Amino acid sequence: xxxxxxxxxxxxxEAVDAISSLPGVGRRSALRLALHLLxxxxxxxxHFAQAVVNLRDNVKYCHRCRMISDDEICSICADNSRDxxxxxxxxxxxxxxxxxxxxxxxxxxxxxxxIISPINGIGPSDLTIRELVQRVESFCEGGTDTVMPEVxxxxxGDVEGETxxxxxxxxxxxxxxxxxxxxxxxxxxxxxxxxxELTLGRSIVNRQIFRP
Amino acid sequence: xxxxxxxxxxxxxEAVDAISSLPGVGRRSALRLALHLLxxxxxxxxHFAQAVVNLRDNVKYCHRCRMISDDEICSICADNSRDxxxxxxxxxxxxxxxxxxxxxxxxxxxxxxxIISPINGIGPSDLTIRELVQRVESFCEGGTDTVMPEVxxxxxGDVEGETxxxxxxxxxxxxxxxxxxxxxxxxxxxxxxxxxELTLGRSIVNRQIFRP
Numbered sequence: 001x002x003x004x005x006x007x008x009x010x011x012x013x014e015a016v017d018a019i020s021s022l023p024g025v026g027r028r029s030a031l032r033l034a035l036h037l038l039x040x041x042x043x044x045x046x047h048f049a050q051a052v053v054n055l056r057d058n059v060k061y062c063h064r065c066r067m068i069s070d071d072e073i074c075s076i077c078a079d080n081s082r083d084x085x086x087x088x089x090x091x092x093x094x095x096x097x098x099x100x101x102x103x104x105x106x107x108x109x110x111x112x113x114x115i116i117s118p119i120n121g122i123g124p125s126d127l128t129i130r131e132l133v134q135r136v137e138s139f140c141e142g143g144t145d146t147v148m149p150e151v152x153x154x155x156x157g158d159v160e161g162e163t164x165x166x167x168x169x170x171x172x173x174x175x176x177x178x179x180x181x182x183x184x185x186x187x188x189x190x191x192x193x194x195x196x197e198l199t200l201g202r203s204i205v206n207r208q209i210f211r212p
Numbered sequence: 213x214x215x216x217x218x219x220x221x222x223x224x225x226e227a228v229d230a231i232s233s234l235p236g237v238g239r240r241s242a243l244r245l246a247l248h249l250l251x252x253x254x255x256x257x258x259h260f261a262q263a264v265v266n267l268r269d270n271v272k273y274c275h276r277c278r279m280i281s282d283d284e285i286c287s288i289c290a291d292n293s294r295d296x297x298x299x300x301x302x303x304x305x306x307x308x309x310x311x312x313x314x315x316x317x318x319x320x321x322x323x324x325x326x327i328i329s330p331i332n333g334i335g336p337s338d339l340t341i342r343e344l345v346q347r348v349e350s351f352c353e354g355g356t357d358t359v360m361p362e363v364x365x366x367x368x369g370d371v372e373g374e375t376x377x378x379x380x381x382x383x384x385x386x387x388x389x390x391x392x393x394x395x396x397x398x399x400x401x402x403x404x405x406x407x408x409e410l411t412l413g414r415s416i417v418n419r420q421i422f423r424p
Contacts, residue, residue, distance in 0.1 A: 023248050034267060045268040055226070
């Protein structure tokens with residue numbers, strides 16, 4: 001074989017190495033992407049690289065909710081028209097974007113930055129749970145409001161999500177807050193036949209008044 | 213909606229724009245990749261961007277065969293143990309890598325850098341066909357060798373590939389070279405039942421002595 005590891009160029013190999021380090025991108029796709037970039041105008045490739053570096057170097061996290069932001073306080077936390085009595089606790093930035101896309105939520109958020117996962121070595125101290133507790137604490141202390149604050153635990157329904165929800169629940173139970181979690185049940189358009197037993201069971205137990 | 217176009221940060225949006233400009237990467241995947249990069253150590257992200265920029269800025273193309281190379285002449289053209297009497301004409305760098313991976317070819321290459329495609333506005337002059345003709349010409353002129361040089365047209369079997377092959381064939385027909393093309397037929401492991409008629413027909417016409 002004339003190629004070292006089959007790559008005709010060390011530069012190409014290094015680019016493929018770098019691109020294939022992205023999740024879900026294999027070496028074959030990485031090669032395709034590298035050869036695509038080679039065919040692009042030089043300034044486009046520079047712009048691409050600069051956008052990625054800029055994001056990593058200059059992005060900020062909201063001091064209050066830890067959401068990605070261009071400022072010290074994110075646009076949601078800075079929005080006085082939103083309900084600051086309701087904090088929705090989510091795992092990641094993407095979850096905030098998903099919930100925002102529904103257009104159904106008008107409170108604020110708290111981004112944990114992950115989920116408790118002993119198998120991945122992620123404990124409560126690796127997440128922003130302490131900051132959440134402080135946030136709720138200062139909220140309850142300063143609370144001249146008659147409305148009881150609400151914390152929505154909007155974590156995924158797997159074991160790790162449930163564990164994290166339970167951990168946070170215990171941390172917050174000493175405060176005078178309402179702690180809720182997302183409704184579980186059949187999705188819209190879901191087929192009864194294919195629903196798992198847990199979900200279907202929960203859907204029956206938590207059945208709701210029919211509103212046509 | 214609190215987000216401008218649903219992105220919590222302009223930097224994030226710009227990175228998603230850049231990443232989703234890659235072929236086969238949608239905005240949702242681009243967001244996933246951008247958030248992945250955000251979680252990586254800063255030096256890894258810099259290394260990633262640098263590898264891509266380095267490739268685009270510093271890669272060379274072999275003066276002889278137009279293959280990607282770190283030097284003026286690629287490792288294949290520089291290899292005296294290879295058969296320089298046989299030139300395999302391919303569309304792209306990837307094709308060279310594919311043929312090299314078979315381990316069955318010991319000649320040299322000529323990378324066209326594309327294929328004649330009127331619909332995409334690519335004509336013969338956009339490819340390295342002129343360079344190929346010059347290469348063959350100078351080869352035939354300087355030919356003290358008794359071996360007749362061979363040009364293998366290893367282009368894809370679609371209309372554009374056939375058109376390009378025919379164009380090159382006409383350009384080279386005035387030289388004393390053997391012009392061949394890749395064998396077409398049933399692939400190894402292919403099912404007769406599912407083969408298209410053209411391929412199966414060609415397989416019967418070009419049948420070979422059975423060698424068990």
